[in-house]
Amino acid sequence: MLQEYAFQGKKVLRYMDTIVILRCIVISTASEFVSRKPTLNTVARKAGVSIPTVSQVMRGAGRISEETREKVLKAAQDLHYVPNSRAAAMRSGENREIGFVINQLGNPFNAEVVGGVVDLLEAEGYLVSIVDTRDDHERQARQLEAFIRHGRGGLLWVPATDTTNETFDLLAVQGIPVVTFLRNVRSDLDHVGIRNAEATATATRHLVELGHREIAYLGGTDLTIVRKQRIAGYERALDEAGLAHAVVWDSEDNKIAGLDAMSALLQAHPKTTAVVCNGDMVALGACLAVNRAGLVPGKDVSVIGFDNIQDAAVSTPPLSTMAVSPHKLGRKLARVLLDRIEDPDLPATVVEVSAELLLRETTGAPP
Amino acid sequence: MLQEYAFQGKKVLRYMDTIVILRCIVISTASEFVSRKPTLNTVARKAGVSIPTVSQVMRGAGRISEETREKVLKAAQDLHYVPNSRAAAMRSGENREIGFVINQLGNPFNAEVVGGVVDLLEAEGYLVSIVDTRDDHERQARQLEAFIRHGRGGLLWVPATDTTNETFDLLAVQGIPVVTFLRNVRSDLDHVGIRNAEATATATRHLVELGHREIAYLGGTDLTIVRKQRIAGYERALDEAGLAHAVVWDSEDNKIAGLDAMSALLQAHPKTTAVVCNGDMVALGACLAVNRAGLVPGKDVSVIGFDNIQDAAVSTPPLSTMAVSPHKLGRKLARVLLDRIEDPDLPATVVEVSAELLLRETTGAPP
DNA sequence: GACAGAAGATATAACGATATATCATAATTT
């Protein structure tokens, strides 16, 4: 009796035992003529050895004679064999693929951080693959789950604003190494970030020393962790100087928002002689606004930024800012993850890097 | 006789058959108390059904009674079960993970393209993970191979400058769907890009119509494909106008390089009244140089950019440019990849999107 | 009441790799 039989996605016919012969023929045909991804099996047959032997040669493990080693390597090269890491990971449990969940891809600061991370992790044989949440916590939840489904040996993560507890719980249960970056939202997770409060305090103190008395903060009522920390440092420095009066003005982290916000601020508080900004983009926008008001940044109004992005050095006038090395930050981030992978029982680590006062031309004594 | 025996990374002892009992105890202990990633097996045991049944429930496949369906779903939820897509991919052959190999992560244009790609592919259940080659073809080769090892169902790729033939061959042999983006380097691969020659021709023609006669091209002797195409369009438009004389000046794609190059160009060719730029970053740098030379962009010297990045709209003066919608471009890119995955036997497709002339304030009649 | 067919579940064999155990030889020791 003839029966339909599915083989490699295609229906073939079988008749009792004939299927065995048929399958043999088909398999052999396929491996001869159809270009399929080569596997250990393919290589082993071509080299005339067993599968474990090929596996050992590819990994440089076990005891293999020079003769068979060369035979196997030749076969692998001829077939353009590329090992399947996922199958390997499945069996061995070791997974050298790291996910980086980032909040804003186009940000040059983030891009440099990624560079630092990758430089360290690729040297250790890891693949670092990135996704961009665009600061949308729902998309983030989907992406994190996707990373778990697709198997990542560790995660680096800039948590989106409004990240829910469900998301944290999901990660906690999966028992996969996670290091948060920049936004220190959970004490039970490893973290690498910037000493935000210290940095804005330094910036503010500098402006106070220059003689400024009306110092506003630009970019800060949408209270993410980082903004809170930065505003806290700013307010602390004002308190120390006995300047209780503090204007915190809202703005998003881009040039246009900075421009608009600074224009409004200058109108509402014309006595302001200095602004500490939440980021360089805002600061650059602020300088634009100062210009448009017929004033000169660094003379009439001092502006100080945060991050030291590339543009800060070439704007007119060049921007004073709190500088952090994103590349170094990235390397630290990778280091902490590697340590965690090596020893999962380590207590949660927090590493915070200082920012340095970098004075260019947008800061000076008040008029 | 006692023997050492390795179990879950730790050495235990075994004595003849006793190992069986020992293993049973250990396994049961582990699954009860140690937090391990739950699998179909775990869920199946908890729900009191077989593994294939759970698999079917999770996928919504096969015929399952409502009763067992609920039982299984409850067990899965209680255990926080997350399916292992790699194991699934291994068996089923279907792999919904896409790799995006990009040349410059910090570029906001690229970031928006990624947004378009992801919007379409995530809706189809794909995970898009990104790596940054930083235009280094050796790093790129390592990353592409890593993507193949780790199993990607398709690749989107901005080929780095100097990509070698070995790299193309590696990809060709692996038989994995690949779509190149922006840089159309191989006729045997699908491609999505911009009509570069058409765009620069449009820009140049516009300058000619404004009355310019000394029109230079800024950013172009390092001859990548894209630069070649753009210069070709520029030269074609000059030829049409009977203006044989063309100055092509070198510059990298960033502000500082644009500033330096434009300063040099103005010194070497003071009669130049207009420049077509290879990108907006160069154009913004060029405007800076024009300013520093005591001239006004759009009046003394016209500058036109390419890409319409966010900064172009808020620079002073706002930049005229050739605008393309990166988001739309990203969706096109994703579409082409999906089509290829659906039908691997399709002939190679090339999709090219037009750029639009977007006039702001850096272009005008010559003085 | 026998039988066909459907419904709902399970058994089994892959996918491509690695870990462990085992098995032939050859080389060395006693």
Add this chain to the structure above:
DNA sequence: AAATTATGATATATCGTTATATCTTCTGTC
């Protein structure tokens, strides 16, 4: 010469899934 140990290769089970085949049980039909 017999026993032991190294050496180099292979056999087998397993990782977490899914595809296919098989097996009950329960209908409904004649």
